[in-house]
Amino acid sequence: MAKLFDQITSLLDSTVDAAVVLDGERRVRHYNPAYQALTGLRGRALAERVAAGARCFELFKLDICADACVGCKARDSGRRIRVDEIAAVRGDGEDLTCIVTAVPLELADGEQLIIETYRDVTADVRIQRRLKVALEHERRAKEDLEEKVRERTAELRAAQAQLVHQEKMSSLGRLVAGIAHELNNPINFVYGNVDFLGQYMESLLRLAALIDGAPLPDATRAAYDALKAEVEYEFLVGDWQKLLRSIRAGAERTAAIVADLKTFARTGGTELAEADLVAGIDTTLNLIAPLLKNRVDVRRRGGTRIPRVVCNAGHLNQVFMNILTNAAQAIVGPGWIEVEIATVDDGAAVRVVVADSGPGIGPDLMAKIGDPFFTTKEVGEGTGLGLWITANIVRAHGGTLSWGNRVGAGAEFVVTVPVAGPDKDGEAGRTP
Amino acid sequence: MTLARPRVLVVDDERYNRELVQRTLARYADVLVACDLDEALAACAAVAVDVLITDQRLGAGTGTELAARVRAAAPQTRIVLITGYVEDAEVIAAQAAGLVDDVIGKPFAPIALRQRVLGP
Numbered sequence: 439m440a441k442l443f444d445q446i447t448s449l450l451d452s453t454v455d456a457a458v459v460l461d462g463e464r465r466v467r468h469y470n471p472a473y474q475a476l477t478g479l480r481g482r483a484l485a486e487r488v489a490a491g492a493r494c495f496e497l498f499k500l501d502i503c504a505d506a507c508v509g510c511k512a513r514d515s516g517r518r519i520r521v522d523e524i525a526a527v528r529g530d531g532e533d534l535t536c537i538v539t540a541v542p543l544e545l546a547d548g549e550q551l552i553i554e555t556y557r558d559v560t561a562d563v564r565i566q567r568r569l570k571v572a573l574e575h576e577r578r579a580k581e582d583l584e585e586k587v588r589e590r591t592a593e594l595r596a597a598q599a600q601l602v603h604q605e606k607m608s609s610l611g612r613l614v615a616g617i618a619h620e621l622n623n624p625i626n627f628v629y630g631n632v633d634f635l636g637q638y639m640e641s642l643l644r645l646a647a648l649i650d651g652a653p654l655p656d657a658t659r660a661a662y663d664a665l666k667a668e669v670e671y672e673f674l675v676g677d678w679q680k681l682l683r684s685i686r687a688g689a690e691r692t693a694a695i696v697a698d699l700k701t702f703a704r705t706g707g708t709e710l711a712e713a714d715l716v717a718g719i720d721t722t723l724n725l726i727a728p729l730l731k732n733r734v735d736v737r738r739r740g741g742t743r744i745p746r747v748v749c750n751a752g753h754l755n756q757v758f759m760n761i762l763t764n765a766a767q768a769i770v771g772p773g774w775i776e777v778e779i780a781t782v783d784d785g786a787a788v789r790v791v792v793a794d795s796g797p798g799i800g801p802d803l804m805a806k807i808g809d810p811f812f813t814t815k816e817v818g819e820g821t822g823l824g825l826w827i828t829a830n831i832v833r834a835h836g837g838t839l840s841w842g843n844r845v846g847a848g849a850e851f852v853v854t855v856p857v858a859g860p861d862k863d864g865e866a867g868r869t870p
Numbered sequence: 871m872t873l874a875r876p877r878v879l880v881v882d883d884e885r886y887n888r889e890l891v892q893r894t895l896a897r898y899a900d901v902l903v904a905c906d907l908d909e910a911l912a913a914c915a916a917v918a919v920d921v922l923i924t925d926q927r928l929g930a931g932t933g934t935e936l937a938a939r940v941r942a943a944a945p946q947t948r949i950v951l952i953t954g955y956v957e958d959a960e961v962i963a964a965q966a967a968g969l970v971d972d973v974i975g976k977p978f979a980p981i982a983l984r985q986r987v988l989g990p
Contacts, residue, residue, distance in 0.1 A: 627884075
């Protein structure tokens, strides 16, 4: 009997882990050197306490001693129990983490014993925690880096697209300006010569009238009348002015289109100059007239006594072109577009509001439509850059662009630009 | 303008425009024509020109370039520039420098051109 007990204590004394043998009441029957170190009780102090019948939790306290005593569970269940990561306080006040095992043992004389061991895993746990923190840190850093790469890639992609778009617009501007100039000469001589054609016709008709009233030999008269019938003289007299009017109208209309194209293409490099926004908007409305024809009613409000604005006129024309084209395309079938131009901020800024009778902007799209490459159009129909570039241009002018829906109507876009132009360090010159 | 029958030199590399200006003024002035800078300068050197009407784009040169040389050689000549781009920086600079007396935008009505060149 004593032999088994001695064998057990001998075994425990030689283990590295702290160990105690407890009786059924949890009084310490035996402890090993490692256990003494845990209690912090030096020399005879521990032996005296043990001899006085100290219980385990009075010597070395785990934080579960009060609520869930491991030894008691082992004793009551008759099974071995192991609990990992138990917090404890060493005798010298140091916080520890332990693995605790409890084994119930019944001696031949029926005495109930509990063998408890305590392995100090404080250092291991600390290292594991640090490792976990370091790994988490690394994972986050990696995620951050990936996010940054994604952002930078998107920025680069957008910047590249803007450059391509800018180059496209600038080529288009040069092309349009070139065509406009080449058309100028032919329009000029068509338009100018119509007057002379009219004068020549009048002269010839006066001549004919003179012959009408002059006495002629019968044969000559007959030949003259026959010729008049052949050339449909009466019809000609009634029609020639209409004919000239239509030629003149055609030339004038072409001249107006050319003038609009010139205004639109006038990128004027990248310099800022005073420009008439109202004229720019009217020009743009003329240019998109084919999109609106007989379908969309354009209501222009305000626009009187609007100061000239320091801006890049070509770029701002592009802004209005984008917004008005979007509005026209949003309207299916008949509808209206309202353009309101007014001064705001005590005359320091000009505000242009473009509203339409279309379906409006879906609430899920409201935040997205300004993103580069976002488009609701079919592949190949829209680049998704229009509104983004529009916003960039307005921002470069020191202005603001906002959008929303009008109650009972469609979308509404509001452009506000300062009359004095962007601040000195503004970037209007670098916008598309 | 009080010129009895002024001598006008019309310079334009576009034949139909040249003819149009000539047609517009022929009843009121002696009209000479030139189609480029060299021809125009040769004409000015040969005879005294009262009014020079030149297009801004002349193929190998510009109207303002011609205006500067004619103004230097014959300061009494009235110089009228015709251009599709009245806002052209070169045109505005020439006006500011007093190199041209009048600028007419294209397209123009013949009667307006006549009044601007010869007076009402």
